[in-house]
Amino acid sequence: QSVLTQPPSVSATPGQKVAISCSGGSSNIGNNYVSWYQHLPGTAPKLLIYDNNKRPSGIPDRFSGSKSGTSATLAITGLQTGDEGDYYCGTWDSSLRLFGGGTKLTVL
Amino acid sequence: QVQLVESGGGLVQPGGSLRLSCAASGFTFIDYYMTWIRQAPGKGLEWISYITSSGTTIFYADSVKGRFTISRDNSKNSLFLEMDSLSAEDTAVYYCVRETYSDGYSFDYWGQGTLVTVSS
Numbered sequence: 001q002s003v004l005t006q007p008p009s010v011s012a013t014p015g016q017k018v019a020i021s022c023s024g025g026s027s028n029i030g031n032n033y034v035s036w037y038q039h040l041p042g043t044a045p046k047l048l049i050y051d052n053n054k055r056p057s058g059i060p061d062r063f064s065g066s067k068s069g070t071s072a073t074l075a076i077t078g079l080q081t082g083d084e085g086d087y088y089c090g091t092w093d094s095s096l097r098l099f100g101g102g103t104k105l106t107v108l
Numbered sequence: 109q110v111q112l113v114e115s116g117g118g119l120v121q122p123g124g125s126l127r128l129s130c131a132a133s134g135f136t137f138i139d140y141y142m143t144w145i146r147q148a149p150g151k152g153l154e155w156i157s158y159i160t161s162s163g164t165t166i167f168y169a170d171s172v173k174g175r176f177t178i179s180r181d182n183s184k185n186s187l188f189l190e191m192d193s194l195s196a197e198d199t200a201v202y203y204c205v206r207e208t209y210s211d212g213y214s215f216d217y218w219g220q221g222t223l224v225t226v227s228s
Contacts, residue, residue, distance in 0.1 A: 002152070033212025036223035041154070044203065044221060045153065050214035087152050092213055095167050097143070 003028060004089055004100035011106040016079050020103045021074045022089030028098055032091045034072040036065055039102075040085035048087075049074060081107050110134040110217045112204045118220030119177060124194050127217060128222060130204030135217075137185040141207040144178060144189050146200035148228075154200075157189070171197075194226045206216040 005023040012018040013060040020054065046057050049065035052072065064075045070091055084107045089100040116128040125221040128144070143158040157168045157178040166178055187204055201221040208216045 015164045027219065033214075036214070037215070039153070044218040045215075047214055047216045047219070050208075051214070054210070065144035086152070090155075090214065097158065097213065098144075099153045099154040099155060100158065 002101040003093065003098050004091065006043050006087075006089060006103045008101070009104045009106065011108055014079050014081060014108050016077065017077045018079060018105065020074045020076075020087050020089075022064075022074070022100045024070050024091065024098075026070060028070075028091050028093040029067065029072055030070040033089045034065065035065050035075045036063075036072075037088045037090060038083075038085060039088065040082075041060040045088070072101070076105075079085070079107050083107055112206065112217055112219035114202065114204045114219045114222035117202065117224045119225045119227065120194055121228050122172075122195055122226055124226070125190070125195065126148070126193045126224060127190040128202055128204075128218060128224070130189065130190070132185045132204075135206070137146045137180075138182045142178075142180060143186045143205040143207050143214075144176075144187075145203045145205050145215070145218075147221075148197070148200040149201070151200075159187070191224070194224075195227050197226060199215065200224060 033051045037045045039045040051067045052067040073093045087100045088102045113131045147162045159166050159178045175193045179188045180225045184223045204219040221227040
């Protein structure tokens with residue numbers, strides 16, 4: 001059972017927007033920055049968002065992150081079939097690193 | 109370009125040991141914290157350990173504390189994970205990951221992973 005709670009699955013059609021939530025507590029998300037990772041089938045996970053809302057070089061602006069209180073959200077606009085995969089939030093608590101349980105995105 | 113290449117995975121019997129290695133290239137290894145993260149079949153990502161750039165500070169997840177040992181050789185740009193007392197619950201793909209820090213911590217480069225299977 002993860003300390004960070006994500007919905008197990010979300011789905012949407014190509015071109016639509018989807019939001020994935022990540023809920024934690026005051027000792028993790030509430031006091032620290034959040035990152036988001038994309039894990040597509042057969043590939044290594046990839047950093048999508050860091051420091052709550054920053055995108056690494058090469059990540060399209062279709063991906064955005066936000067944080068409010070003890071929750072964070074990853075938004076994906078203009079959904080593509082290639083976005084189908086698993087998405088994880090991450091942060092830390094004291095010196096330990098944490099991941100959410102992951103959300104499976106299905107693009108119908 | 110940054111490359112992280114894991115090796116050492118394979119089939120091991122319950123109670124056995126295994127040593128994973130990660131060869132890093134394309135960046136100044138000594139400048140970065142390094143981490144091991146795993147994914148069991150059908151499960152999510154699980155952070156298991158990190159080591160600071162100098163190797164002086166180490167943290168472990170409770171699930172592996174006392175059984176796994178992380179280490180690094182900065183002269184050889186290498187990261188290691190010594191795994192003892194393995195059980196079926198340790199079956200997973202193990203990723204070598206670079207940790208970066210700006211305002212907060214994140215994992216910016218991942219290896220392709222090495223599969224560890226614990227079974228008799």
